[in-house]
Amino acid sequence: MFLRNAWYAGAWGHEVEGDKLLPRKLLGDAVVFYRKSDGSAAVLRDRCSHRFAPLSIGRKEGDCVRCMYHGLVFDADGVCVEEPGKSRPSPNLDIRAYPVVERWKLIWVWMGDPALADPDLVPDCHFQDDPAWASIPAYIHYDADYRLILDNLMDFSHLTFVHENTLGGSATIAATRPKIEQTDGGVRITRWYPGEPEIAPYLRGVETFQGPIDRWNIYELQIAGNVFLMDSGSAPAGTGAPEGVRVPQAMQFRATQIVTPEDEHHSHFFWTYAHNFDISNADLTRKLAARLTTGFQEDKDMIEAQQKVIDEYGEDGMGYIFADNGLALFRRLLRARIDAEQGQAPKLAAAG
Amino acid sequence: MFLRNAWYAGAWGHEVEGDKLLPRKLLGDAVVFYRKSDGSAAVLRDRCSHRFAPLSIGRKEGDCVRCMYHGLVFDADGVCVEEPGKSRPSPNLDIRAYPVVERWKLIWVWMGDPALADPDLVPDCHFQDDPAWASIPAYIHYDADYRLILDNLMDFSHLTFVHENTLGGSATIAATRPKIEQTDGGVRITRWYPGEPEIAPYLRGVETFQGPIDRWNIYELQIAGNVFLMDSGSAPAGTGAPEGVRVPQAMQFRATQIVTPEDEHHSHFFWTYAHNFDISNADLTRKLAARLTTGFQEDKDMIEAQQKVIDEYGEDGMGYIFADNGLALFRRLLRARIDAEQGQAPKLAAAG
């Protein structure tokens, strides 16, 4: 079950270059990405309407894609504009085109009713495309239901255990009860760890200061599109970070993590982890990205192992613990949004 | 769904040599091929009647096969002739034997009611075993429903696109409306491309003449056994090829392409492409076979990609185009033959 009326991150812009036809599955739909002559992105259903050959093994021709089985040509709106041997194509050969917006280095695809595809609804991920911050676009493929990945993000107590030697490095994290708030679009979670004696392991050797640390993770999950945006960082203890003061030595991050379902059992994970210190130091940016990748691989290993257990034994009977309040709120809101959308579906169809 | 009362190409004769037990699945039945002492081919169900071990990992003994699990021996008629420790085998241990004819380098197997297995019904594929023509027996395994492969053969408009740089090389092919005829056994298709400026790419460097070309593809699909037989070629333009004159410089081919279902989702493809020019030049025959193999691999890539889409999304809603009349006729005739056979089945059973 997916929320369909939302902008989903479908690809990094740099994945679709030149005459490339990029196949990808989003929310169970096989689609193909390409760029028109003016450089703008287009997304079509990756299936010729004739005999169902994938268009992604076809050929880009101008603003169109030609199926290289029997030669039908489709424009970026999905209209069949050429059928070999006929002056006008036969009827009923058009295919589905998806609304597209390219913003913040990502190509966003609207997977639901096109009439509702308002570009103003694209989530604000500007930190990954902001000259005051440095980051590297990254991607991880998951053999897991998207909700398990979001569960993971909704409960940072796991940093103490999963990321003991990378992103965590402190028992305080698991012992901290976060502030959980429902927002208009999802869930906001605020976590402070004041006066920690040690820097997080992934920051060792790149510290901008010595001594005790105020650490924090403040993040919001937007349920439409599964967009997780985080303000996190480490500041010299007692310099006012919790009250909003961010002294120059503070190592600040703005993370963007987006989970786009591939299908019910697999997911795309797009992420950046922008830092605001020493941003012209590309080696530093690469080093941090490599360490974060190691940490994110730890999540992937755990979540995919969890998914295998669920695949085999189901998920009935999961226990509830102290740390689950964020996760539970997220699951409840997601369920309500999907139910609401599916309840509307008949009305939308009747209106359309 | 398969038509069962037909001779199907099961193996090239050269695949079954010496004491080899060749396992293969035909129309969903696991069978084993071997040769008796007199060199004639035999085909048995590849399953011991006792505990269902495959006979193909057993041992050929004279005209028989011994299961190497508990030692039962079966003759070429499927009769159990030995049970270790007993003077006469226990009852009800016989297995199914299939009627077999070896002809035109192929071992043909009758997959339906043995009482109907008339050797005179074996399709005439003599061109692949004719001293006036040169060819090399070839085989391709397909991860695809046999009908998708036959669809491909029924619509040569795909030569323009799938085989742009090999078997096609001309936009004329896709633009040509062929003559489609129903025959006693299937469908005949006639395609002429007169006065083409360029030779087909796979013939470059081996031309027997220069200048404009009359090209043709005249072929018939016999639905019993899925046997496709083609007269194709390239003659100097205006020398009367369409009227039946084949001047000595004409490069003529007689292609045999046979699709035997392995099961509902996989197929065996046996083919030759006999040529009548420079036939004592083995290098030429090998070069042409290699280029044709490249072309047939292009079909395999496309059809298997199409099959994957169908596996995931079904085949409801396929569009109909100008070029589909041959394909549609074939599908209708096949359906009718299968329905007729299955409608007869109760009567046959009652009579048998």
Add this chain to the structure above:
Amino acid sequence: MFLRNAWYAGAWGHEVEGDKLLPRKLLGDAVVFYRKSDGSAAVLRDRCSHRFAPLSIGRKEGDCVRCMYHGLVFDADGVCVEEPGKSRPSPNLDIRAYPVVERWKLIWVWMGDPALADPDLVPDCHFQDDPAWASIPAYIHYDADYRLILDNLMDFSHLTFVHENTLGGSATIAATRPKIEQTDGGVRITRWYPGEPEIAPYLRGVETFQGPIDRWNIYELQIAGNVFLMDSGSAPAGTGAPEGVRVPQAMQFRATQIVTPEDEHHSHFFWTYAHNFDISNADLTRKLAARLTTGFQEDKDMIEAQQKVIDEYGEDGMGYIFADNGLALFRRLLRARIDAEQGQAPKLAAAG
């Protein structure tokens, strides 16, 4: 279908060392093996009660296991003893612990009702842990239903065919009608091959005597736990072996073969083949083990091939032969035991 109220061999003791958490599936249950501080073995369900992460990718801490996702800790009885951030764990977080006994180098696990787990019921496999006998613990994984492996053991006529060049080497074996007896716990089979001219192939070059041989296989299958125990050997012909005299030159073996279902389609096979001659010669013990491994691989190849046929075509219609009486008795007794156990289940549940 499995008999659950039985001790099953779950692992060799040497497989669980130090801080290792060994995951394994037994009778369809995913479990994790580890050792407590006192060295004794513990077996828990390999699934955290919280979000179903496998405990086997967690961490051993003293006598406990910590889930390394969100940090819950379980003791060897399955009790949740720690939930991070809480002074006492939330309710309903305990997991299943399995009764365990380590004996004869194996860790035995009781897969049914714990109230019935009597250590005195552990089968007597002392020969694999007896200083008068030499053997090497071995393991084979099978892609096959455990019953097909037991079928194989119940009919040694297969030695003539499957093990023609290893464990068999004589047509007499298949021709011999064994004595079959029902015992309290299963089936006993007695096979004598007196005056054989040749030693079994796997004993060539290690013979303790020359000349004709009395060979035998006397074995019992205990249905609870699928434990097969065999007295086999080769003695100089006419020295009284059938009457119970075992002269010093006799090469005697005590084989232990245990089949523990992994799930309905896969099995664990634990085995030793203890010999009583030249027992301080470790090279001899290794050489024999290597040759026996070759022989057991022949069984695996045959049984897995048989399983594939059954997977595809079912097992209806298997024939019955002379040699099947042991197998048939075993299957009947197993079926009766399982039916009886499942018939009791409601009563047990009501009483519990």
